[in-house]
Amino acid sequence: MTPGLLNVIRRELRRLTSRPIYLVGIVVVPVMMALFFIGMLDKGLPLKVPAGVVDLDHSQMSRRLTRSLDAMELIDVVSSPIDYHEAIEAVQKGEIMGFFMIPEDFERDAVSGRDPQLTYYFNLSIYVPGSLMFKGFKTMGVTAAGGLVQTELLEKGAPEALAGVVLQPITVNSHPLHNPWLNYSYYLSPSFLYGVLELMVFLMAAFAITQEIKTGTSPLWLSAANGRIGTALIGKLLPQTVIFTVIGLGINSLLYHWNHFPMNGSELWMTVGMLLFVIASQGFAVLICSIFPNPRLALSICSLTGILAFSLAAFSFPVEAMYGGMAIFSYILPVRWYFLIYGDIALDGWAVYYSRYYFVALLVFPMVATLAAPMMKRALRKPVYVP
Amino acid sequence: MLKGFVIDTKEWLLETARIFRHEMSLVFSDVGVILFFFFLPIVYPIIYSLIYNPEVTRDMPVAVVDNSRTAMSREFIRHADATEAIKICGYAANLQEAKEWMADKKCFAVIEIPSDYTEDLGRAEQPQIQFYSDMTLLLRYRTFTSAIADLQIATGAQLRQMTLDDLGMPSTGEPSGISSFGFPMGDTQQGFASFIIPGIVVLILQQSMILGIVLLGGTRAEQRRRLKGSLPVTGDSMSPSAQIFGRTLCYTIIYIPLSIYILHYVLHFFHYPHEGAVIDYILFILPMLLASAMLGQTLNIMATERESAFIIVVFTSVAFLFLSGLTWPRYAMTPFLSWLGDIVPATWGLEGFVRINSNNATLGLVSRPWFWLWGLTLVYTATAYLVTRWQTRRN
DSSP: OOHHHHHHHHHHHHHHHHOHHHHIIIIIHHHHHHHHHHHHHTOSSOOSEEEEEEESSOSHHHHHHHHHHHHSSSEEEEEOOSSHHHHHHHHHHTSOSEEEEEOTTHHHHHHTTOOOEEEEEEETTSHHHHHHHHHHHHHHHHHHHHHHHHHHHHHTTOOHHHHHHHHOSOEEEEEETTOTTOOTHHHHHHHHHHHHHHHHHHHHHHHHHHHHHHTTOHHHHHHHTTTOHHHHHHHHHHHHHHHHHHHHHHHHHIIIIISOOOOOSOHHHHHHHHHHHHHHHHHHHHHHHHHOOSHHHHHHHHHHHHHHHHHHTOSSSOGGGSOHHHHHHHHTOHHHHHHHHIIIIIISOOOGGGGHHHHHHHHHHHHHHHHHHHHHHHHHHSOOOOO | OHHHHHHHHHHHHHHHHHHHHHHHHHHHHOHHHHIIIIIHHHHHHHHHHHHHTTOSOOOEEEEEEESSOSHHHHHHHHHHHHSSSEEEEEEOSSHHHHHHHHHTTSOSEEEEEOTTHHHHHHTTOOOEEEEEEOOSOHHHHHHHHHHHHHHHHHHHHHHHHHHHHHHTOOOOSSOOOOEEEEEEESOTTOOHHHHHHHHHHHHHHHHHHHHHHHHHHHHHHHHHHHTTSOOTTTTTTSOHHHHHHHHHHHHHHHHHHHHHIIIIIIHHHTTOOOOSOHHHHHHHHHHHHHHHHHHHHHHGGGOSSTTHHHHHHTTHHHHHHHHTTSSSOGGGSOHHHHHHHHTOHHHHHHHHHHHHHHHOOOGGGGHHHHHHHHHHHHHHHHHHHHHHHHHHHHO
């Protein structure tokens, strides 16, 4: 370690402890957000969607149907509107997420083979509960129908075992690999937590660098590093690298140990990946600051990209379905690569060999930053603050 | 006494007008504020739309392990290939090879057909087809399962007729029974963008406004420090209530046309669900704009310099998005998180607007969120007043 590097690190540690904003941005915000998500992490799916049943039949059969709906894990029957209009109004008021309609003379028609029709309405303007409700209602519709067809076939004299086959000649068994519970939190929590971490690494690196330009202290910073921009940047960012990596690993242990998220692969590589992810995010910030050595512009761009990352990095909507021009942007965000590593190693448990390109991608960010750093040196020598 | 009151009121109104004029000129002379107040609300909804506009994902590569290798199994695979979601990318020798393809991202799922597929069908025994899906994205799995369900029903109907014929049962067509039909509401196309955009745009309104306000507040704090005292021009000498009302008036007037642009034109141009009457959702969003303006002026207590806006406000967008219940319904949150969501204007703004916009509710039907927004406006007016008074007195 050169004396210049030690100088810069010592100087930086003094700066970091001199103002509360560093503590807030580097420690308080990421830790607070991690704890914030604990609130929901324990539940995988928002079960018991509030629903209504419009029972126009009031028969024994319709009441049995209502009871079986309420008994479902997915559905919670909270109201019984008298007709369609009242039910729609309850949806518009937000009291229920959808409703199931049992027509008049349902029991009579069903028994006499006159094919009654069940209808259900589910509100997809809030997607997750809406589609869960759809699933519950559809299952109930099919079960009710299936039960009746089976009875009918048996009455017509088909052997009992055959009746089931006729009902469903082939079965396709779905195996959702490594997430048989379809736990939604497995996607939501890591993407939010890693996304917030990236955002704060961006902002705090850009803040620490451009603050020197704003206050005109950047020549002092550079001279502490004996005029070497590489030493200056490494010395300035290294303390943050260490703290953010520790926080990132804390997030990981919160996920995999505290909340028992799947860790089917190598935790060591997830740890290495976390270090590279923090460095890559800092590299991104250095690149932005080199191109725009101005506090407001650099921080604006870091904020705008950091927030867009939640959508662009394709945790929920796949890159291959995006327009080509948009997909390119998701490749320039470090968090995308770490999320892919998460999917491959933690969730799927593939060997690290299959994630090799993602690790390489993370390494590209500091390399590009190294190429851009000389541009920053000019700005540091003669700091100009434009508010 | 009445005369004194009239003079005071006149004085107060003049102060408010001066603050309003001054704040307007500040907004339009500060590139940073223009970026947040105008660029962000105008451009972001378009970027989000471009990200999500394809709505669905189709033709995802799927590998086949066909242990039967008969005409019947090939027909099943042809049917699978014909679905919108599935595109057969190749035949693997065994499951092991197929899973390696999956690890290599050559395919996202594997269909495995058992060796006695055709025999089972002939014997009228249920053959079991296995479908293994990669789960790194939930949307892919969701699309796969609905394709598989349709495939199973279609193939089943064809085979059922065959079986019934073989049994010599006098069934003509479908066996009778109860049928059921589902109707999606709100997002009738069942697309991803149609669900997420109407919610996100409301959050953009609130967050861009708060960012701009905190940036302005940070600038004022810096100027106070530089001038070592109060700011005569920006009105530190004027009454705190005139300051907050003058500024709120400025921000709200700027944001009304922006709200119409976002809530009406963006949704209209991109063909998102867009029901409800314009007058309903503009009246609805008004208290959210007021509450956000007051919340921003309350947060100014932490704005000690221009750049603090980024560090204290930007990350809250993520928290607020979650608290709003768009990705995770509010009824499934812990009481603490749900309470935290209650005090964010965008939570109620989003809830009410989505119901007006996507579910065709009227203002009367969303009165609960509307009253919450007015309540928050009152609360944050009080806090903004206290913060402004403290900041002005301190100097």
